[in-house]
Amino acid sequence: MDNLHRIEKDFLGEKEIENDKYYGIQTLRAKENFNITTIEISIFPNFIISLAKVKKACALTNFELGDLTEVQKNAIVEACDMIIDGKYHDQFIVDPIQGGAGTSTNMNANEVIANIALEILGKKKGSYNIIHPNNHVNMSQSTNDAYPTAIKITLYELIFKLQDSLKILRDAFKNKAFEFKDILKMGRTQLQDAVPMTLGQEFKTFATMIDDDIFRLTTAQNLLKEVNLGATAIGTGINTKPQYQERVIKNLRCVTGTDYYKANDMIEATQDTGSFVQISAMLKSIAIKISKICNDLRLLSSGPRAGLNEINLPPMQPGSSIMPGKVNPVMPEVVNQVAFEVIGADTTISIASEHGQLQLNVFEPIIAYKLFISINMMRRAFESLADKCIKGITANPEICMNNVLNSATLVTSLNPILGYEKSSAVAKEALKSGKRVYDILLEQNLFSKEELDELLQPKNMVQNYDKI
Template sequence: MMENYRIDKDFLGEKEIEVNAYYGIQTLRAKENFDITRTSISLFPNFIKSLAKVKKACALTNYELGDLTDQQKDAIVQACNEIIDGKFHDQFIVDPIQGGAGTSTNMNVNEVITNRALEILGYPRSAYDIIHPNNHVNMSQSTNDVYPTAIKLTLHELIYKLKDSLRYLRDAFDEKAIEFKDVLKMGRTQLQDAVPMTLGQEFKTFSVMIDEDIFRLREAQALLKEVNLGATAIGTGINTKPEYQRKVIKHLREVTGVDYQSAGDLIEATQDTGSFVHISGVLKRVAIKVSKVCNDLRLLSSGPRAGLNEINLPKVQPGSSIMPGKVNPVIPEVVNQVAFEVIGADATISIACESGQLQLNVFEPLVAYKLFTSINMMRRSFYTLAKKCVKGITANEEVCMEYILNSVTLVTCLNPILGYEKSSAIAKEALATNKRVYDIILEQQLFTKEQLDELLHPRNMVSNFKG
């Protein structure tokens, strides 16, 4: 049995590690201690890659300062590059929700990089006298600057992907806005008839709402470019050389291709989670607005015989185990539920960030988990909404027109001519007698048929729409 294991040591004692594992004793302890989500940080490959990018930048800096040999630097950098390329991600086994402010994650990364670097140099795993997880891979670093920096790198990249999904959804609504530009329908406020509009205008509104949030995400993304790498434990830069902090930011820019900047006050930046609170708030904003759009899609397609039935959503699956022929708006429904998750995550993130104490917020693992999960769910749900719902929506033009012709609010356009009191009397009579506004006006000889047709033509009550 011992042939299948190696012995790893830390100051608490020894443990048997699978001989082929790249992680070490601190990773295994964390695996045993934190069985919370039943997942691992490998669930977020972008995060693993970001951690490796940070470690690579640090190794290059330490080498430049003369603290790593050529051999050590080359092996560590190669190991980091392999992880950035997607290799060895199955070796990142710690639970994303953990005590210790992310130390378990940082040590998981340190140990995997170390043991892969040792392998590259021809040494056995755990030959830590050659390359050590703390002394070499974690040199000039602390979890407290590595971990939040990697979170920001990950969020910066994930937001690009989220914006792509929103653009795809926006474009799908834009296509429908053009397709429906001549479909006249009744606009509604407070679920009551208001005034006519086009279905194209309604769908264009959805597009504009989404486009606004793409811009809000771009603004929030800029906050992520300020990092505290080089701050080490609490922001004083303890255990680093004076020039380390400036150089490590330079190397981080080179490794990532992104213009990351050092925080102006590293002590403040190490404890401040304001950027995470802000990002979460913008995610909540996006989720709420897209969820509202889904509410509208469900309402507009309700029925089909006993609802509004102004649009048809694509039929993607049977809707009932007991009612034959029933089809439900399952795609908007699932996006609604994603929005609820994001809104709940925002509350969790708010509490976690508020609960930080003194020079560090120990709850950043939960913050990262919720942010990463929210973005990934949102991105997938937006593509699903566009592909499986929006692109296949059709209009029930006759139903839309019938609602207009039967609505008493058509009299609104006569306010400037007849006055509010007279128009209200016509509307009241229409409701009492179940007659159309059109017929009442002709009976009262307020206008000729030709004049009335011109005044009440729905197109004259809809503002110019460019589609």
């Protein structure tokens, strides 16, 4: 064998590995077998770091129990720390979607960590008699517990980042709510005129919807703290010492800084993907709400000449290859599409969770992939929406007020003064003649212009006007 390659063996045979690669034979087999997404697991750096944290916690525990030498432990821990610091991520080359319930990803981590550790000790890659991917790095573990634990750690930390993105979007809507608090407009139900409100109230509602979901995300996030690390194969804890489960969870807490805890029933926890389903459902709920908000923004800005045109979205790019001057609501549109993707991902996750058989759900790779993709897309979409759309929205107060004055339902707000019968007669006359309610009220001497203008002030037309 030349100096540029090494031979590695497994029970299926031998393979030639380039000597500058830190992964080994099982990783290479997976790379050859699973060319599905054409991307590599390293696209999710948080997940690679989470895997290294799991391996570090396990190495510390195995040393405490006398199953690793101090030299082995120190080398493995240092290798894990290097990965946690962002090094060697390019060595994680397996496809995120794979058969084997995540075994390929787990072995990719085991092999890379083993070979980094060997180099730390001044040994050649592949000197597995000193530090072995399975015997030492994967000691007291199975893919059945190490892999889902790493997924949960990743999701737990990604949710904080998603909440940060949601807060940016929420604050953008809050600022607009205050800016628009004095602009009276017509509220609508079933796309028909309803009763007056302020544009500020409309935007405050958007902020409140997002704020509610930031809180609900925390509730779902806490489900991820229950882990099955130490369960090994199917949850029985085979090949571990009696003290291992409690100690490895303690070390995981130290490594991550988060109070993860051991599942009460490890066999149940190894096959149950319920927490992933609930996280996915929460993501879908958020996506649906924000997509609805984007629909509203597109409607409110429609036209500009032949639509509602109550607000103006900032122009981001020419909107047509054939119609000069056309500008499209591209930022809400792209967020709509992200929402469609998240909703579809939830369906995939639901089916994958339901299709788990017996003591293990083998479809965790697609579950993890869809959750990671969804969260990352949502984060980028929400921050882009805030920065490139919401912050630049302007209002057309004259159009908003004209819609109020033109609507026959304006008289609803005057019911307490005119009474239902008189209000109905005014509304009927407005619909029949096409005149504005405002003008009819003046023509019939029901109010003076000064009285009517005062009644139509936002503070008099809208309850809780001053609570933006």
